[in-house]
Amino acid sequence: MIDNDQSSLNNEIDSIAIDDEGTFRDQLSTVDKSGKRIWVYPKKPKGRFYNYRKYISYILLLILFVTPWIKVSGRPFLLFNVIEGEFILFGVYFAPQDFHLLVIGMLILMLFIALFTVVFGRVFCGWVCPQTIFMEMVYRRIEYWIEGDANAQIRLNKSDWTSEKIMKKSAKQILFFTIAVLIGNTFLAYIIGTDQVVQIISEPINQHWSGFIAMVVFSFSFYFVFASLREQVCTTICPYGRLQGVLLDEQSLAVQYDFTRGEPRGKIRKNQPVQDNTGDCIDCNLCVKVCPTGIDIRDGIQLECVNCTACMDACDEVMEKVERPKGLIRIASLASITNKKFNIINKRSIAYTIVLLILIVLESFLFIGRSELEVILLRTPGMLYQEHEEGVISNLYNYQIINKSDKEFIVDFKIDNGGDAIIEFVGQPPHTLSQKTTEGALFIKIPKDQLSGRKSDLELKAYNRDVEMASFSTTFFGPKN
Secondary structure (H helix, E strand, O other): OHHHHHHHHHHHHHHHOEOOOOOEOOOOOOEOOOOOEOOOOOOOOOOHHHHHHHHHHHHHHHHHHHHHHOEEOOEEOEEEEOOOOEEEEOOEEEOHHHHHHHHHHHHHHHHHHHHHHHHHOOHHHHHOOHHHHHHHHHHHHHHHHHHOOHHHHHHHHHOOOOHHHHHHHHHHHHHHHHHHHHHHHHHHHHHHOHHHHHHHHHOOHHHOHHHHHHHHHHHHHHHHHHHHHOOHHHHHHOOHHHHHHHHOOOOOOEEEEOHHHHOOOOOOOOOOOOOOOOOOOOOOOHHHHOOOOOOOHHHOOOOOOOOOOHHHHHHHHHHHHOOOOOOOEEEEOHHHHHOOOOOOOOHHHHHHHHHHHHHHHHHHHHHHOOOOEEEEEEEOOOOOOEEOOOOEEEEEEEEEEEEOOOOOEEOEEEEOOOOOOEEEEOOOOOEEOOOOEEEEEEEEEEEHHHOOOOEEEEEEEEEEOOEEEEEEEEEEEOOOO
16 A cells, blocks of 8 residues: 555656656756757745845845955954965964865865755755845846836847837946946955955056956956856856755755645636645746746756745745645655655764764864964075084074964074084074064084984974974984994
């Protein structure tokens, strides 16, 4: 009996994935059979979920545009200067020598997104992703404001070039590019800092050619993405959609169509008795018309779906009008729809969580053990040892002192296992500035009779006012005994 029920359910699921021609949907909804792009004109969404998304978008946009201007001790709160290898996260400076911490941090972020997707599906794309927020909550709303809803946009594009059409199209593109410039400059500020961006804008172009070119490239790139490329970023470029096929299972939450309740589709009117052979879906296609990627959610989970919940709002409005329960399209798991069971805790979510916690513990341990000062001491390339008349052997070294704190230090080096070895700096002892790298040279001199062989390993420590700041090692070369 159970096998027969399961077989019947599988047949029902398969029938939903079949279109009117009897073939499985095996092509993108935004590309026709000849390979030509189908431009998407989504109907303006409305409803409680859309309102929630607007509020979240306002908060995230405010954070995005304000954060580059926040400074801690004169330094940016966030900075990702990949050009000079300078990173500041939440006011903490990370030098290139801390690259392993950034790598582990990125792994934690990626694993968190994977775990989040395993449990909650692609909610990140529809609610948090900058591409979706700018496209749907900024650019698309400007388009609705100037050109009208979907049908009005289609009529305008098909109409002749009148003064009204020219005015609307020009106004839209000017606003599109203006916002693209603002976005481009903001993202550039995360790389080089707001001070540099202000200099590029306010000073003559010939003083900042590279920065000006970067600003232009960023601006036109964002303009092209939001004015032309649009949903193609989500459906064909972003790898996250492809990951859904690997990460999602029947227990994962996603925007789902309840086919057990909605099929078979048929026309329903208010106050009409429920027919035994008719489901709740009235086949109005509003869920398709509001979709920003042009898909039919009733075909099942698809990589183009960004879980924006626009179809949920549209369907709930219809269900309310025909006096049927809301939630025909809702956030649910396939298991909860087919078996009426849902278990958020499963083997995969547990495994991802364990690995994520291990990485977080490792990152925390490395971060706590991270020193404010790091010293690299290497023998000067191409230089041999020098033997002095008083029986002393000297080696020339180059040093780098990476100051990761917001303090300044006068640094002194001492050798732990060098006997009567002495250190002579070339010039003044190093004075390190906050969050800067200081370079210089020094001699290490050791009496010849205290050398045990041609090669000796030295252990050194760096001090600031007799306070140990860092330990490091180097190699000393001398003549054969």
